[in-house]
Amino acid sequence: MSGDAAGLGKGRATAFVLPALVLITVFLIFPALWTIYLGLTDYRLTGLSAANPRIVGLDNYTGALGDPRFRTSLWLTLLYVGGSAIVGQAGLGFALAWILRSRTGAVSRLVEGVVLLSWILPSTVVGFLWFALLDRDDGTLNALLHTPGFAWLLDHPLLSIIVFNVWRGTAFSMMLYSAALENVPPSHLETARLADAGVPQQLRDVVFPRIRRHVLTNLLLISLWTFNDFTPFVLTGGGPEGRSEILPVYVYRVALRDGELGVGAAISFLILLINLVFALAYLRLLRGRNGRREIAAAGGPHT
Amino acid sequence: MIRHTLGRLTATVFLALVLAFFTLPMLWLASAPFDDTPRITTSVPEFTLNNFAAILDNPYALGSIRNSLIQGGGAAVLVVVLAALAAYALSRVRVPGRDVLLYLLLLLSSVVTGTAAMVPVFELATRLDLIDTHLGVILVVSGGLLPAAIFILKDFMDETPTTYEESARVFGATPLQIMRHIVVPLVRPGLATIAVWALASVWGGFLFQFILLRDPEKAPGSVILYTLYTEGGAPRLDLISTFSLLYSLPVVAMYLFVSQRYGFRFHGGIKA
Numbered sequence: 001m002s003g004d005a006a007g008l009g010k011g012r013a014t015a016f017v018l019p020a021l022v023l024i025t026v027f028l029i030f031p032a033l034w035t036i037y038l039g040l041t042d043y044r045l046t047g048l049s050a051a052n053p054r055i056v057g058l059d060n061y062t063g064a065l066g067d068p069r070f071r072t073s074l075w076l077t078l079l080y081v082g083g084s085a086i087v088g089q090a091g092l093g094f095a096l097a098w099i100l101r102s103r104t105g106a107v108s109r110l111v112e113g114v115v116l117l118s119w120i121l122p123s124t125v126v127g128f129l130w131f132a133l134l135d136r137d138d139g140t141l142n143a144l145l146h147t148p149g150f151a152w153l154l155d156h157p158l159l160s161i162i163v164f165n166v167w168r169g170t171a172f173s174m175m176l177y178s179a180a181l182e183n184v185p186p187s188h189l190e191t192a193r194l195a196d197a198g199v200p201q202q203l204r205d206v207v208f209p210r211i212r213r214h215v216l217t218n219l220l221l222i223s224l225w226t227f228n229d230f231t232p233f234v235l236t237g238g239g240p241e242g243r244s245e246i247l248p249v250y251v252y253r254v255a256l257r258d259g260e261l262g263v264g265a266a267i268s269f270l271i272l273l274i275n276l277v278f279a280l281a282y283l284r285l286l287r288g289r290n291g292r293r294e295i296a297a298a299g300g301p302h303t
Numbered sequence: 304m305i306r307h308t309l310g311r312l313t314a315t316v317f318l319a320l321v322l323a324f325f326t327l328p329m330l331w332l333a334s335a336p337f338d339d340t341p342r343i344t345t346s347v348p349e350f351t352l353n354n355f356a357a358i359l360d361n362p363y364a365l366g367s368i369r370n371s372l373i374q375g376g377g378a379a380v381l382v383v384v385l386a387a388l389a390a391y392a393l394s395r396v397r398v399p400g401r402d403v404l405l406y407l408l409l410l411l412s413s414v415v416t417g418t419a420a421m422v423p424v425f426e427l428a429t430r431l432d433l434i435d436t437h438l439g440v441i442l443v444v445s446g447g448l449l450p451a452a453i454f455i456l457k458d459f460m461d462e463t464p465t466t467y468e469e470s471a472r473v474f475g476a477t478p479l480q481i482m483r484h485i486v487v488p489l490v491r492p493g494l495a496t497i498a499v500w501a502l503a504s505v506w507g508g509f510l511f512q513f514i515l516l517r518d519p520e521k522a523p524g525s526v527i528l529y530t531l532y533t534e535g536g537a538p539r540l541d542l543i544s545t546f547s548l549l550y551s552l553p554v555v556a557m558y559l560f561v562s563q564r565y566g567f568r569f570h571g572g573i574k575a
Contacts, residue, residue, distance in 0.1 A: 007472045008396050016392035020385040020449050024408060027446025031423035032415045038422060096321065099314045111318055114325040120558050122507035124525045125547040129328040132335075132544075140331060167325065199310065228416040230510045248418035248510075255422045256514055265422040275414040283410060 035272065038265035045259030053262065060266035069242055070267070073250040077227065080162060080246050085226040088166035090218055093173025098203075100174075101181050112174075119171035127234030130164050153236055157244035161232040168231065173218055180214035181207070216285055224278040228271070247271060332551070335544035354545040363519050364546055367527035370437065371550075374512070374523055375505035377441040382448050382501045383494055389449075390456035391482055395465070405457070408450035415447070417510040425514050435518045443511050448504065452497045459493035460486065499561050503554055524550045 008016070039060055043053035064070045096115065100108045118126070133140050134152040142148050153160050184207050192202045208215070230248045232238075238245035238253060245253070247267070255264020336354055358364045393401055417424075424443055433439030467485050476484070487494065509525050516522050528546060 008392060008478050010396065010398075012478055013392040013396040013398065016388040020389040020453060023381075023385065023442065023446050024411075024449050027424070027427070027443050028411055028415050028420075028450075031420045031427060032411065034423040034426070035420065038426065092321070095317070099318060107318060107322075111322050111325075114322065114329070117329070117555070118325055120503075120554055121551050122525050122554060123509050124507075124528045125332070125551050126328075128528065128543055128547055129332055132331045132540075133328045140327065144327075167328065198306075224413065228418040230418060234509065251418060251421060252514075256425060261422055261426065268419045268422050271416075272414060272419040275416060275419060279410050279413045282413075283406070 032272065035265050035269045038262060039269045040266075041262045043262040043265070045256070045261055047259075056262070060263045061270075064263060064267055064270075069245070070250065072242065073245050073247055076158060076244065077246045079158060080165070080232075081223050081226045083162040084165035085169070085222040086219060088162065089169045089173045089222050089226075090215075092166060092170045093175075093218075094177045096170070096174045097177035097181055101178065115171045115174055118167055119169065123168075123231045124234055126168060127231065130160075130167075130235055134160060154240050157236050157240060161235055161244050161246075164232065164235055165226060165229065169222065169226070173222060176214060176218050177211070180211040183214075184210050213285065217282065220278055220282045220285070224275060224282075227274065227278070331544065332548055335540060336548045338541075338544075354541045355549075357541055358545050358549065361542060363522070363527050364524075364542070366520065367522055367524040368550070370521055371506055371523035371525070373437050374440045374444075375502040377437060378444045378448070378505045379498045379501040381441060381445045382452050383498050385445070386449055386452035386456050386497060387487070387490075387494060388482075389453050390460050391486060393453070394457050394460035395468075405450075405454055409454055412447055412450040417447075421510065421514055424511065428515050433515070435516055435521050437521065439515050440505070440512055440523075443515065444505055444508065445501075448501050452501070456490065456493050456497060459490040463489045495564070496561060499557050503557055506554055 040055055040057060041053040042056045042059075044050050096111070100112060121129075131153075136142070136149060136151040136154070139152070141152065142150050188206050189202060192206050197205065228248060229246075230252070232244060232246060233249045233252065236244040238249040242250075248271075251264050251267050251271070254267065255261050337352070338354075393405070398404075428434050428439045428443065431439075433442070463486065468481050471481050471485055506523075507525060512523050512526050516526065519527065524546070528543060528550070
């Protein structure tokens with residue numbers, strides 16, 4: 001790091017950085033800025049406004065806020081993030097990390113393995129697995145529960161995608177909490193146990209104070225990812241009648257299926273702002289701590 | 304003592320339930336591809352390998368795997384090369400505002416998600432004539448992966464000693480030669496990690512491929528799964544299950560490869 005070991009010089013260093021920077025500028029920064037402009041127009045995929053879009057100011061925003069379907073979608077998204085990420089993934093992930101921490105047997109390796117596998121599999125494949133599990137006529141779940149003909153995806157679409165996302169994403173929380181629990185000295189837990197403290201007390205007095213930052217990191221990241229998650233589209237397509245239409249699916253329908261690009265861009269910008277709040281909170285949390293690699297987590301796949 | 308035993312028992316029951324919950328959806332993937340008349344219910348298969356032959360006959364199935372390879376491989380190469388060059392320069396040359404720039408880029412890549420950028424990205428691709436091209440998918444996905452890739456690779460580069468580079472320079476090696484013969488071998492685990500990560504994200508990615516590719520000839524496996532329906536609209540279960548299995552194997556293999564070879568399991572939020 002001292003000086004310039006390879007003799008690059010300012011000129012060559014710039015040439016090395018430039019290609020990456022150009023690609024990032026054109027395909028990441030520019031789209032972000034363009035969303036703001038597009039959101040202020042009545043731009044459409046086809047028709048008159050496709051050729052000559054007009055500036056309509058904040059009409060798209062007021063229109064969206066007045067649209068009951070948008071408000072429903074926002075509410076569904078809140079339930080989806082709260083239920084599947086904050087309660088489901090974080091809760092189950094922590095429980096697994098806590099129980100598996102002292103076990104080394106074949107069963108715990110197996111549990112860890114399948115949880116990881118559900119995270120690695122491609123999202124469309126996973127969508128079909130759950131489609132097969134929940135199918136009305138021949139689904140495995142109905143066969144197991146002896147409830148033939150029960151239409152899980154039609155009668156409980158939101159619950160279906162929540163459980164689906166818990167299944168899909170618990171691995172991340174499990175791994176993060178496993179790493180976090182290594183920071184808790186076993187001797188402190190032993191002392192608490194000798195003082196006859198139950199598990200809830202141990203968690204509250206010994207474990208939680210030491211892993212508070214990990215918990216916050218975890219909640220921020222999984223909320224951000226779940227909020228932007230398009231995968232439920234694979235399972236329900238947002239239906240029936242928009243009852244599982246979370247915001248990512250709503251934007252897709254409005255902008256690319258109904259062709260109202262201007263309206264879609266306006267809602268995209270709102271999503272961008274909410275993402276920004278999450279990301280800034282996350283960066284703030286990491287400030288002054290040597291979480292350099294951990295920080296890269298926030299820059300995970302933007303698909 | 305009783306409480307301890309009870310706790311242990313509860314934990315075991317809990318683990319059994321979790322195991323069932325996570326395994327149940329996967330059973331279908333293990334059984335249906337080998338079943339002569341697959342139904343949606345998981346069942347002990349009437350063993351056959353005919354479904355794999357049927358996949359070979361489908362006009363799009365094999366082509367879509369080729370498309371996935373082109374798009375995933377292309378993005379992996381592009382991201383690794385560009386990120387390595389940028390990370391090296393940023394690691395070795397002191398540029399004012401370097402850290403702020405990196406943090407800003409990283410922040411952007413986490414904020415500008417596919418969901419937030421699908422409208423402008425679709426519009427941009429339309430105007431640049433990138434709809435229905437492999438290049439379009441490669442460029443769009445790489446733009447999003449690069450900031451995190453640069454950040455992680457710079458970390459790897461910072462940890463390597465610069466003395467070799469100095470002596471190579473004394474003997475008249477050019478910066479690109481130094482990079483190829485000295486730096487690259489030293490940070491190979493980092494490069495492999497990034498390559499696998501990029502390939503895996505494109506392989507399993509859906510949203511951008513779905514909106515940028517209309518032509519089934521260009522669609523990757525993750526999108527083509529949706530076309531495996533009969534004319535009547537019913538899903539072709541024999542093809543879907545078999546294709547799902549085939550499509551999942553490389554990802555699992557890559558994950559095992561990286562975790563065995565480089566002993567890494569959890570690198571920030573990156574799944575590979």
